[in-house]
Amino acid sequence: MATPKAGRPTPKPPAAIARSIPARAKAPGVTPRNPPPAPKPNPIKVRAIALGYYDHCRRRIGDVFLIANERAFSSRWMERVDPRTPEKITTSKEALKQKHDEILAGHVTGAEDVLGE
Numbered sequence: 522m523a524t525p526k527a528g529r530p531t532p533k534p535p536a537a538i539a540r541s542i543p544a545r546a547k548a549p550g551v552t553p554r555n556p557p558p559a560p561k562p563n564p565i566k567v568r569a570i571a572l573g574y575y576d577h578c579r580r581r582i583g584d585v586f587l588i589a590n591e592r593a594f595s596s597r598w599m600e601r602v603d604p605r606t607p608e609k610i611t612t613s614k615e616a617l618k619q620k621h622d623e624i625l626a627g628h629v630t631g632a633e634d635v636l637g638e
Contacts, residue, residue, distance in 0.1 A: 563590055566604050573598035581611045 564587040569580040573595065575588060580598075585608050588594060594601075611619075 564588065565591065565594060566602050566606060566608075567594065567599040568602045568606075569598060570600050571598040578610075579613075581616055583609065584611055585609045 566585065566587055569582055569584045569586075571582060573580050575586070575593070580586060585602060585606050587608070588599070
């Protein structure tokens with residue numbers, strides 16, 4: 522092999538080149554520079570039809586919120602809604618006030634026993 526000129530790298534023999542390529546890059550269609558695209562998140566908007574827990578939060582009846590994907594959906598306590606439906610989360614304070622108002626108005630079954638009527 523001839524001596525390289527100044528500033529040029531020394532050419533490698535073909536066997537040395539083949540050993541320096543990672544095994545993954547040798548597979549057809551897969552190269553380190555072109556990884557497969559990550560799946561896009563596909564959130565689904567749902568309404569709670571019963572009490573449930575999702576994303577470390579209690580979801581009460583009527584709450585509208587987003588779930589991450591189809592695997593997170595539970596037909597036991599959720600129903601799908603239109604994506605344009607505004608999100609609604611009931612806080613614990615709001616839930617207590619609503620139940621209190623229902624009891625005072627007599628709309629809860631068994632309220633007669635509580636009020637002594």
